[in-house]
Amino acid sequence: MKAAVIVFPGSNCDRDCAVGVERATGATVEMIWHAEPQLPKGLDLIVLPGGFSYGDYLRCGAMAAQSPVMKAVVAAANDGVPTLGICNGFQILCEARLLPGALLRNEKLKYICKPVDLEIVNGNTRFTAAFGERRTARMTIGNGEGNFFAGEDLLNRLEGEGQVVFRYANENPNGSARNIAGIINQQGNVLGMMPHPDRAFEAELGSADGAVLFRSVLG
Amino acid sequence: MKAKVQVFLKPGVLDVQGKAIEGALHGLGFSGVDHVRVGKTIEFDLAASDRGKAEAELKDMCERLLANTVIESYRVEVA
Numbered sequence: 001m002k003a004a005v006i007v008f009p010g011s012n013c014d015r016d017c018a019v020g021v022e023r024a025t026g027a028t029v030e031m032i033w034h035a036e037p038q039l040p041k042g043l044d045l046i047v048l049p050g051g052f053s054y055g056d057y058l059r060c061g062a063m064a065a066q067s068p069v070m071k072a073v074v075a076a077a078n079d080g081v082p083t084l085g086i087c088n089g090f091q092i093l094c095e096a097r098l099l100p101g102a103l104l105r106n107e108k109l110k111y112i113c114k115p116v117d118l119e120i121v122n123g124n125t126r127f128t129a130a131f132g133e134r135r136t137a138r139m140t141i142g143n144g145e146g147n148f149f150a151g152e153d154l155l156n157r158l159e160g161e162g163q164v165v166f167r168y169a170n171e172n173p174n175g176s177a178r179n180i181a182g183i184i185n186q187q188g189n190v191l192g193m194m195p196h197p198d199r200a201f202e203a204e205l206g207s208a209d210g211a212v213l214f215r216s217v218l219g
Numbered sequence: 220m221k222a223k224v225q226v227f228l229k230p231g232v233l234d235v236q237g238k239a240i241e242g243a244l245h246g247l248g249f250s251g252v253d254h255v256r257v258g259k260t261i262e263f264d265l266a267a268s269d270r271g272k273a274e275a276e277l278k279d280m281c282e283r284l285l286a287n288t289v290i291e292s293y294r295v296e297v298a
Contacts, residue, residue, distance in 0.1 A: 059287055102289040105235050149232060149290055
């Protein structure tokens with residue numbers, strides 16, 4: 001199995017993603033710099049990591065979405081390559097229009113970093129299948145702009161078509177519409193989520209649920 | 220030409236910064252303040268032969284990069 005982690009200037013979870021994916025799945029992980037116009041052939045997973053790509057200039061993820069490597073990421077995602085955007089990676093996927101909606105400033109204007117309980121709303125995606133019958137997971141969030149926004153029609157469509165994959169279970173930390181923590185595209189190969197599987201890949205980190213997610217997609 | 224682009228969160232999209240500033244202004248005694256919205260202004264020189272073309276180009280820039288039209292609206296000015 002082969003995965004690529006895209007590294008933008010200002011990414012800060014790229015190493016975590018690489019180590020998490022490697023340890024959880026044994027996959028070979030290549031780090032791909034944002035200026036690369038091409039991706040390696042035969043990828044089984046592309047990860048857009050968390051961080052502050054391009055210093056969050058203009059809008060979170062807006063500059064990264066225009067970087068050379070993203071043309072290749074969009075092409076690969078449209079070709080069906082599983083693509084996972086975590087935190088800033090989720091913002092980049094929205095800005096690149098691989099996922100609908102947008103992420104706003106947190107309702108209380110605070111950067112929030114803490115473990116959260118998640119409801120696995122759709123356990124039948126390639127990213128969640130390995131959770132089996134489990135419908136809860138625990139991962140850490142760390143964001144200032146994780147407040148998912150979409151119009152009512154889009155929210156209804158996302159819910160109706162099983163595109164809401166994760167919801168905040170007990171409390172809504174950031175004001176996200178309908179407690180949404182992660183959504184998937186219609187084709188089922190592009191997942192964006194604010195919680196960090198890369199900070200939850202072994203029990204010593206407080207949760208190994210991120211490893212289950214990585215194993216789902218690379219199992 | 221001088222181009223000026225203003226970007227604001229759309230009406231109906233919660234502007235938490237605007238709300239916080241409104242609260243602070245009320246705290247300073249400016250009790251008449253209401254509906255504060257925080258936006259950004261982007262200014263630049265633009266080589267364009269006529270105003271119509273410049274405005275069309277600015278609109279394209281906004282749709283593709285300067286604004287996220289899911290959450291933001293924009294105004295363009297050319298002078």
